[in-house]
Amino acid sequence: MKKLNMTTAQPGLSGSPSINRSRRTFLKHSAATAAASTFGALLPGQKILAGSRWATMDAPPHLPPELEVYQKTFINWAREVVIPDVWFCSPRTAEEMVTLSNWACDNQFKLRPFGTGHGFAPTILGRRTRQRRVILVDTSEYLNQVTVEPGHSIPSVVAGAGATVESICRACEPHGLGLYHTPAPGGVTIAGVLAMNAHGAALPADGEQLQPGHSWGTLSNLVLSLTAVVWEPAVARYELRTYQRNDPAIGPLLTCLARAFIVEVRIQVGPNLKIRCISRADLKIDELLAMPENQNEHSFANLTRRYGTVDVLFYPFNQQQIAWTKFWTVTPEKPTTSREVTGPYNYQPPGSETPPEVADAVAAQLRENPQSVPLYNQQSVDNMAGLIAIEDPAVQINDLWGSAYCTTLYVRPETPRHTVAAWGVIVRRADLQRALGEFYQYFRKLIADFEGRGLYPYTGPVEIRAHGLDQPEDVLVDGAVPPTLSGARPLPDDPDKDTIIWFAINNNVDQPLAGTFNYQLEQWFLRNYRSYGVVRPEWTKCYGYSLLSRDGGAWNSERLLRRTYPDTFRDGYPQGADWDAAVSQLNSLDPNRIFTNDYLDKLFPPSFGRSPRPSA
Numbered sequence: 033m034k035k036l037n038m039t040t041a042q043p044g045l046s047g048s049p050s051i052n053r054s055r056r057t058f059l060k061h062s063a064a065t066a067a068a069s070t071f072g073a074l075l076p077g078q079k080i081l082a083g084s085r086w087a088t089m090d091a092p093p094h095l096p097p098e099l100e101v102y103q104k105t106f107i108n109w110a111r112e113v114v115i116p117d118v119w120f121c122s123p124r125t126a127e128e129m130v131t132l133s134n135w136a137c138d139n140q141f142k143l144r145p146f147g148t149g150h151g152f153a154p155t156i157l158g159r160r161t162r163q164r165r166v167i168l169v170d171t172s173e174y175l176n177q178v179t180v181e182p183g184h185s186i187p188s189v190v191a192g193a194g195a196t197v198e199s200i201c202r203a204c205e206p207h208g209l210g211l212y213h214t215p216a217p218g219g220v221t222i223a224g225v226l227a228m229n230a231h232g233a234a235l236p237a238d239g240e241q242l243q244p245g246h247s248w249g250t251l252s253n254l255v256l257s258l259t260a261v262v263w264e265p266a267v268a269r270y271e272l273r274t275y276q277r278n279d280p281a282i283g284p285l286l287t288c289l290a291r292a293f294i295v296e297v298r299i300q301v302g303p304n305l306k307i308r309c310i311s312r313a314d315l316k317i318d319e320l321l322a323m324p325e326n327q328n329e330h331s332f333a334n335l336t337r338r339y340g341t342v343d344v345l346f347y348p349f350n351q352q353q354i355a356w357t358k359f360w361t362v363t364p365e366k367p368t369t370s371r372e373v374t375g376p377y378n379y380q381p382p383g384s385e386t387p388p389e390v391a392d393a394v395a396a397q398l399r400e401n402p403q404s405v406p407l408y409n410q411q412s413v414d415n416m417a418g419l420i421a422i423e424d425p426a427v428q429i430n431d432l433w434g435s436a437y438c439t440t441l442y443v444r445p446e447t448p449r450h451t452v453a454a455w456g457v458i459v460r461r462a463d464l465q466r467a468l469g470e471f472y473q474y475f476r477k478l479i480a481d482f483e484g485r486g487l488y489p490y491t492g493p494v495e496i497r498a499h500g501l502d503q504p505e506d507v508l509v510d511g512a513v514p515p516t517l518s519g520a521r522p523l524p525d526d527p528d529k530d531t532i533i534w535f536a537i538n539n540n541v542d543q544p545l546a547g548t549f550n551y552q553l554e555q556w557f558l559r560n561y562r563s564y565g566v567v568r569p570e571w572t573k574c575y576g577y578s579l580l581s582r583d584g585g586a587w588n589s590e591r592l593l594r595r596t597y598p599d600t601f602r603d604g605y606p607q608g609a610d611w612d613a614a615v616s617q618l619n620s621l622d623p624n625r626i627f628t629n630d631y632l633d634k635l636f637p638p639s640f641g642r643s644p645r646p647s648a
């Protein structure tokens with residue numbers, strides 16, 4: 033069979049359009065980009081000012097002149113959603129954002145916050161969105177300032193919505209401050225991360241104490257205060273309002289799922305930890321994910337007790353049954369065998385990335401000829417093992433040491449594209465191995481069932497990570513309010529459940545029958561863990577599968593979206609701080625529903641909360 037040319041796959045960014053960073057640059061390039069656009073739809077990255085002679089859409093009416101509104105193609109990271117001719121705006125200040133919000137309210141436009149587009153869920157625009165009266169608000173261009181305040185009563189960072197996680201970590205480092213764990217890509221914005229409840233991986237090794245300023249939970253649990261654009265009934269206008277972490281009203285805004293607009297945040301930060309990351313390719317999946325009765329020293333739960341944070345990535349088909357296992361261990365002094373790293377993205381030597389056009393060709397081949405999945409998997413595993421085996425001390429990846437973010441940010445721009453279905457399962461730490469063992473048993477069976485019928489709906493890789501819950505005691509503020517809608521929200525009735533395992537089911541975009549595969553998996557998650565765990569969706573990814581819909585079936589099950597998942601934020605929570613209270617609060621902050629879309633209307637139906645402003 034023909035060899036597929038593909039390096040090992042971790043999700044990441046590639047081929048992003050370069051976005052003009054200043055108005056002057058924009059004006060310089062606009063003629064050229066506009067000329068190109070006359071030959072067809074806008075290319076990704078092209079910007080055409082509303083009202084200019086090159087615009088192909090009627091300008092939104094009565095635009096305040098200070099606002100830069102432009103036409104561009106919307107494309108998400110996975111390139112699953114590509115919608116030409118969308119209005120964007122890049123506010124230069126929070127006040128401009130307020131102006132835009134009041135304009136949108138007066139002119140019946142919707143505003144969708146936009147960071148750097150890494151999300152998979154249709155909380156910005158869905159694949160089939162054809163809505164015209166919508167503007168995407170890009171925060172990354174101007175609202176991206178980062179101020180580190182080491183001398184503040186709590187060492188913290190004030191960041192504009194569009195500041196990236198990488199820029200925050202880089203700014204903290206000279207002050208001896210940082211984050212313990214981060215999402216894998218550094219190019220994500222802080223508001224996008226908080227809105228969608230992003231997280232890294234962080235489990236304490238036996239005896240490990242959390243340093244003040246860090247949290248075992250999601251990044252939402254780091255927030256000390258945030259500023260949002262909200263409706264002020266007294267003046268009947270949208271205005272800026274800052275919420276402190278001990279204000280009960282902040283709960284739904286800490287993970288707002290893009291049903292609100294955050295312009296600025298203050299997050300606590302802790303000491304800049306030095307972390308060693310060892311990568312191994314010799315551990316067998318059936319040992320790592322063994323049932324408790326078969327576990328050994330190489331099983332996930334035992335490894336976490338010894339090393340702390342562990343991440344396992346594996347492909348469904350590989351003869352050696354090996355995984356890429358990463359161990360992140362807080363290690364103050366550099367071990368002699370480690371390579372010191374001073375910046376992020378160290379898990380692939382420069383130049384070894386798959387060019388986007390090759391990755392696209394492989395993706396197409398996998399779709400058209402799913403029987404090639406096992407071969408693709410085996411090659412990916414061989415490449416992975418090859419990377420981990422590199423001995424050249426200048427580029428070795430199997431033993432890295434440096435500031436936390438230099439080892440926890442690992443998805444780089446050139447990484448091949450995937451789509452991701454993902455769920456979190458909250459369990460007691462004592463049940464960690466059982467939860468993993470049961471998953472692997474079912475997963476193998478599911479793969480075998482499909483393979484037995486000659487079907488390959490899943491290309492991999494699976495990535496498994498875990499961390500603690502969003503405990504208020506991690507926050508350096510008395511009376512810290514938990515993030516109401518965080519997947520890692522603690523369970524008041526069941527405080528022993530202290531760990532969330534995230535199962536990321538990365539797959540080729542539009543792989544045939546992937547929806548059916550994910551549907552079966554999701555149903556199994558919900559059935560299997562009912563007796564000893566709580567299953568929640570990873571909000572930014574794919575979940576809520578139904579067999580009766582298009583686009584792979586994600587986000588379509590009315591029952592899961594309106595009942596099953598919301599119930600996990602109802603059962604056991606006080607009435608004023610549960611799912612329904614969050615919906616009602618978010619609706620009250622935006623009664624005119626400018627910060628929503630069709631999908632969010634399912635999650636946050638208008639029937640909750642204050643009535644909208646009567647139309648003018």
Ligand SMILES: Cc1cc2nc3c(=O)[nH]c(=O)nc-3n(C[C@H](O)[C@H](O)[C@H](O)COP(=O)(O)OP(=O)(O)OC[C@H]3O[C@@H](n4cnc5c(N)ncnc54)[C@H](O)[C@@H]3O)c2cc1C
Nearest residue numbers: 043044145147148149150151155216221223224230231294
């Ligand atoms: C390759 C890859 C790897 C990933 N790895 C991880 C990981 O390790 N851990 C993890 O948790 N996640 C991970 N993610 C998901 C990612 O962290 C989230 O999708 C995050 O929301 C992306 O931030 P963004 O700036 O790209 O946001 P966007 O995709 O631009 O926006 C995401 C959502 O946030 C909303 N939003 C953006 N800005 C604001 C704002 N100012 N106010 C309110 N809402 C806002 C948007 O409307 C949208 O609905 C990964 C994604 C990719 C593509």
